[in-house]
Amino acid sequence: MTKAPVLTPQADDFPRWYQDLITKAELADNGPVRGTMVIRPYGYGLWERMQGEMDARIKETGTQNAYFPLLIPQSYLTREADHVEGFAPELAVVTHGGGKELEEPAVVRPTSEMIINDYFSKWVQSYRDLPLLINQWANVVRWELRPRLFLRTTEFLWQEGHTAHATYEEARDFAAHIHRQVYEDFMVNVLAMDVVPGRKTVKERFAGAINTLTLEGMMGDGKALQMATSHELGQNFAKAFNTQYLSRDGKQELVWQTSWGSTTRMIGALVMMHGDDHGLRVPPRLAQIQAVVLAIKGDEAVLAKVRELGDRLTAAGVRVHVDDRTDTPFGRRAVDWELKGVPVRIEIGPRDLENGTAMLARRIPGGKEPVSLDALVSLLPKVLEEDQALLLKQSRERRESRTTEVATIDEAVEVTGAGGWARIPWAVLGEEGEAKLADHAVTVRCLVAEDGSVPDADDAPGNVAVVARAY
Numbered sequence: 001m002t003k004a005p006v007l008t009p010q011a012d013d014f015p016r017w018y019q020d021l022i023t024k025a026e027l028a029d030n031g032p033v034r035g036t037m038v039i040r041p042y043g044y045g046l047w048e049r050m051q052g053e054m055d056a057r058i059k060e061t062g063t064q065n066a067y068f069p070l071l072i073p074q075s076y077l078t079r080e081a082d083h084v085e086g087f088a089p090e091l092a093v094v095t096h097g098g099g100k101e102l103e104e105p106a107v108v109r110p111t112s113e114m115i116i117n118d119y120f121s122k123w124v125q126s127y128r129d130l131p132l133l134i135n136q137w138a139n140v141v142r143w144e145l146r147p148r149l150f151l152r153t154t155e156f157l158w159q160e161g162h163t164a165h166a167t168y169e170e171a172r173d174f175a176a177h178i179h180r181q182v183y184e185d186f187m188v189n190v191l192a193m194d195v196v197p198g199r200k201t202v203k204e205r206f207a208g209a210i211n212t213l214t215l216e217g218m219m220g221d222g223k224a225l226q227m228a229t230s231h232e233l234g235q236n237f238a239k240a241f242n243t244q245y246l247s248r249d250g251k252q253e254l255v256w257q258t259s260w261g262s263t264t265r266m267i268g269a270l271v272m273m274h275g276d277d278h279g280l281r282v283p284p285r286l287a288q289i290q291a292v293v294l295a296i297k298g299d300e301a302v303l304a305k306v307r308e309l310g311d312r313l314t315a316a317g318v319r320v321h322v323d324d325r326t327d328t329p330f331g332r333r334a335v336d337w338e339l340k341g342v343p344v345r346i347e348i349g350p351r352d353l354e355n356g357t358a359m360l361a362r363r364i365p366g367g368k369e370p371v372s373l374d375a376l377v378s379l380l381p382k383v384l385e386e387d388q389a390l391l392l393k394q395s396r397e398r399r400e401s402r403t404t405e406v407a408t409i410d411e412a413v414e415v416t417g418a419g420g421w422a423r424i425p426w427a428v429l430g431e432e433g434e435a436k437l438a439d440h441a442v443t444v445r446c447l448v449a450e451d452g453s454v455p456d457a458d459d460a461p462g463n464v465a466v467v468a469r470a471y
Contacts, residue, residue, distance in 0.1 A: 006335065009277050014221040019149070021271055025280050025339045028149050035147035035154030039264070042340060045288040046267055047157065051137065053190050053286070054159065054262065057182040061174075063133040063161060068115050070139075071106040076114040079240040087111070087207060090142035092154075108141040113208065113237055113259055116162045121243040124255060127166055130245060131174070132255075135161040150268030151225070151471050158263035164243065164255040171256035172211075172232055176454070178260045179213040179230040187227060191266065192283040192391035193217050193273055194399050195227055196466060198446025199455050203434060206259075210234035213454060216445040216466065218399040219272035222419030224445045224468040227269060228262035268471075274391055280341025281364050283391050284384035289342050290319040291380060294333060296349030298326035306348050309358075309376065316377050318384070338363060343387055344380065348373075364390055403466075409433050416442045416469050426463040434465075442467055 006024065008016040022028055027043035030036070039047065055065070071094060077087070092108040095101060109115070116134065124132055137159050144152045161178065165171040179197060187193045195215040205212035209231040216224050237243070238254040247253045274281040284290050291313060295306045303324050310322035321342075323333055330347075337345055345361040352358050357370040364387040371379060402420040406412045409429065412422040417440070426447055429437075434444050449455045450462040 005277065006339065007277060007279065010220060010275075015148075017275075017277070018268075018271060021275055021279060021339070022149050025341070027267065027271070030149065031155075033154070035144045037149050037153050037155075039157075043267060046270065046282070046286065047264055049286050049288050050186075050191075050266055051159075054182065054186055055137075057186060058135050058159070058161065058178075061133065061177065061182065062131075063135045063163070065136060066134050067136050067138065068109075068112050068119070070109055072109050072112075072115045074105045074107050076118065077107060079114065085207065087142070090144075092141045092143055109138075110140055110142045111259075111261075112136065112138070112140075112160055113162065113233075117237045117241040117243060117257075120162070120164050120255070120257075121241040124164055124243055124245050126246045127248055130164060130166045130255065131170065132164040133161075133174075134163065135159055148268075148471075150264055150271070153264075156264050158261050160261040161259060163258045164238075165257070166245065166247070166253070166255070168234070168256045171234075171258050175211070175213060175230045175232045175258040175260065178258070179215070179228075179454075183215055183228040183230065183260075183262060187215060187217070187266075188392065190283065190285045191270060192285075192388055192395060193227070193269065194392060194396035196399070196446060196448065197454055198448045198466060199458070200229070200446060201431075201434060201444050201465075202458060203431065204444060206231045208233060208236050209259075210236070214446050216468075217269055217273055218395075218402065218421060218468075219269070219471070220275065220398075221272070222402050222421070222468075224421065224443075224470040225265070225269050225272070226445070226470070227266065228260070230260035231258060233257040233259055272471075273395055275341070279339035281391065282341040282343060284343045284388045287341075287343055288319060289321045289340075290384055291344040291346060292321045292323050292337050292342050293346045293348065294323045294330065294337075295326055296330050296347055296352075299350050299353075301353055302348055302350055305353055305373075306346075309346065309348070309373065312377050313380060316381070318380055334361075343384060346376065362387060409436055412437065412467050413440045413442060416440075416467060421445075421466060421468040423464050423466055426459075426465045429465050429467075437467055441469055443470055445470060 007020045010017045026040045029038045087110045094106045141155050144154045187195050195217045200212035211232040213230045215227040217227050235254045243255050244252045293306045293310045295302050310320045313320045347359040360371045361368045404415045406422045406424050415422040444465045447463045455463050
């Protein structure tokens with residue numbers, strides 16, 4: 001009999017493959033309340049690495065971390081009409097506490113614009129207080145009707161940045177800087193993800209914003225996933241909360257604001273963009289374990305060698321795990337590390353020791369080859385960088401090969417229905433065409449300029465709409 005595959009093949013059932021992989025790679029489990037999730041240590045380790053990389057980039061902008069309450073008075077949400085309308089269907093409301101009905105219900109934060117702006121209005125008095133640059137790492141709750149682990153969960157983890165500036169231009173430029181130098185840089189250079197930077201249409205922009213910048217990635221099945229967004233809020237929230245400052249000219253002026261966020265959805269993107277039928281493929285720059293050194297048998301000389309090699313690699317700056325669990329069959333351990341997507345396995349047994357070699361298994365390009373034990377320490381950093389570059393190249397080639405220039409709405413529907421993206425002139429599509437695409441479960445992921453840059457306006461000449469089915 002043919003042995004059943006560990007994972008459902010992607011070509012047979014991509015959603016089932018995704019769920020299989022989340023479970024078998026020990027990334028997460030469903031929580032006890034519908035739509036919630038338990039992030040397991042290996043999955044949380046990926047998030048910690050993402051946090052660390054992003055936090056460093058955020059702090060380079062001069063932004064400082066803070067923390068704001070989980071519970072927000074319900075009355076706060078009535079202050080900015082578009083914002084509350086956008087989030088109303090997703091709100092979780094607390095009506096009782098301490099055994100009593102609350103005088104005012106509290107909303108479990110779906111985002112923190114409201115409560116943060118309440119405090120910004122107290123903290124900003126003068127032009128000397130600006131720019132005010134705040135970020136928080138937190139959890140939020142948005143009641144999901146169709147949950148899926150990491151992609152759409154009722155509770156998820158994220159960072160949300162909130163800033164106040166003296167002028168429109170400063171706020172606009174800061175939102176663009178976060179978009180490109182924080183988010184895009186991280187996704188391209190750490191996650192090895194080819195992403196398309198663009199501008200959301202009016203229909204798709206964040207509730208309460210005057211402009212939303214996005215990064216869109218193509219998953220393995222050709223669907224799009226919104227990876228992170230950066231919003232220009234204009235003065236909408238400043239007006240609602242009366243956030244003013246005394247200018248250098250002695251005038252009271254309203255501030256201009258931004259907000260921006262990225263979430264644990266990036267773990268789902270990591271699975272769907274880089275994973276294959278054998279499991280995860282984790283980019284080396286992200287991986288909390290870049291190389292695992294496996295003892296094939298419990299021979300004392302072998303165990304001593306794998307531990308020594310682990311120490312040498314660690315000293316060379318490689319993130320290493322030594323797997324000396326020889327009471328567990330080697331084949332099972334090898335499959336487990338393959339599922340988890342560790343970039344490199346170094347396998348050593350008695351025969352390898354005699355030959356002065358180890359078997360080097362590379363998860364990203366695949367394949368194995370014997371390598372001199374003496375050469376491993378100098379070879380491994382080069383191998384990891386090659387594999388990092390290969391993942392990004394494969395990601396870009398997938399998007400380019402499955403993106404089609406079209407001239408009509410019907411052509412766009414056909415291309416996206418076949419698992420690709422379509423590019424159509426915005427002058428041809430427009431808001432009316434956007435509504436027609438929605439009838440076919442196709443959305444405008446973003447607008448881009450003809451040269452691929454981010455357009456300055458929704459109706460800039462030459463704007464192109466990137467359209468796709470999406471998660």
